[in-house]
Amino acid sequence: xxxxxxxxxxxxxxxxxxxxxxxxxxxxxxxxxxxxxxxxxxxxxxxxxxxxxxxxxxxxxxxxxxxxxxxxxxxxxxxxxxxxxxxxxxxxxxx
Numbered sequence: 001x002x003x004x005x006x007x008x009x010x011x012x013x014x015x016x017x018x019x020x021x022x023x024x025x026x027x028x029x030x031x032x033x034x035x036x037x038x039x040x041x042x043x044x045x046x047x048x049x050x051x052x053x054x055x056x057x058x059x060x061x062x063x064x065x066x067x068x069x070x071x072x073x074x075x076x077x078x079x080x081x082x083x084x085x086x087x088x089x090x091x092x093x094x095x
Contacts (some may be wrong), residue, residue: 031047031069031071031072032047032048032049032050032069032072033047033049033050033051033068033069033072033073034047034049034050034051034052034054034055034066034067034068034069035047035048035049035055035066035067035068035069036048036049036055036058036059036062036064036065036066037064037065037066037067038059038062038063038064038065039063040063040064041064044067044069044070044071045064045067046058047069047071047072049066052066
């Protein structure tokens with residue numbers, strides 16, 4: 001019984017250590033400025049292209065077009081604003 005308790009303790013510690021090492025997912029790896037767009041891809045489409053020319057080459061011969069990625073265009077507006085440092089107002093009382 002003592003051995004199984006020790007094994008459970010070790011397993012629990014390993015699980016917690018593994019969970020502590022998990023970081024939040026980074027931005028979508030396909031969140032580039034240009035998207036292949038069409039009826040089969042949904043909106044905003046397949047946003048895996050860094051340049052318009054790359055997108056055009058990919059959609060060539062397919063029933064698709066290229067468009068700008070709205071997530072990329074408006075990223076700055078979507079990111080949470082950093083809190084501003086609190087400034088103390090000093091009131092000077094004159095007598």
